[in-house]
Amino acid sequence: MKLKRLLLETAVVLGVLGGVALWQGRTLVSGSAPPLHVHTTTGAAFRLAADKQPTLIYFWATWCPICRLTSPNVNTVAAHHRVVTVALQSGEPGAINAFLAKKGLTFPAVADPDGAIAAQWGVRGVPAIFVVDGRGIVRFAGIGYSSRWGMEVRLWAASLR
Secondary structure, three states: OHHHHHHHHHHHHHHHHHHHHHHHHHHOOOEEOOOOEEEOOOOOEEEOOOOOOOEEEEEEOOOOHHHHHHHHHHHHHHOOOEEEEEEEOOOOHHHHHHHHHHHOOOOOEEEEOOOHHHHHHOOOOOOEEEEEOOOOEEEEEEEOOOOHHHHHHHHHHHHOO
């Protein structure tokens, strides 16, 4: 009887969490990815291009507690995949670089002080993650915590298309 109740409660919690995630992600772009021609906080140019290699795009903020859990996972993924991150309303490039250094994060970051880039992608909350395939199509988009393996699997699946 206890097992049945535990399973029911687990199903309800997962259902609620799934519903919330779907509701939060309702504004995220799908289909063709918006253009992304930016300079990182270190001055390097980045251009999202259709070149057969998938790209992980991670929207985050220095003030976001869930981002503090997700960012180390993104950092690990960035060691093996093309990743660009967008620091939403987190200050100027120098402040973002100082935050990254303090946390030991080495992924490339783009400053989005006024949320203009986030608006193009339909991002209203962070963390948000997009996987864009090598043809420039958004294959996965979501808001909230993501594990390293979750990102790796999404990138792998996008590379198959």
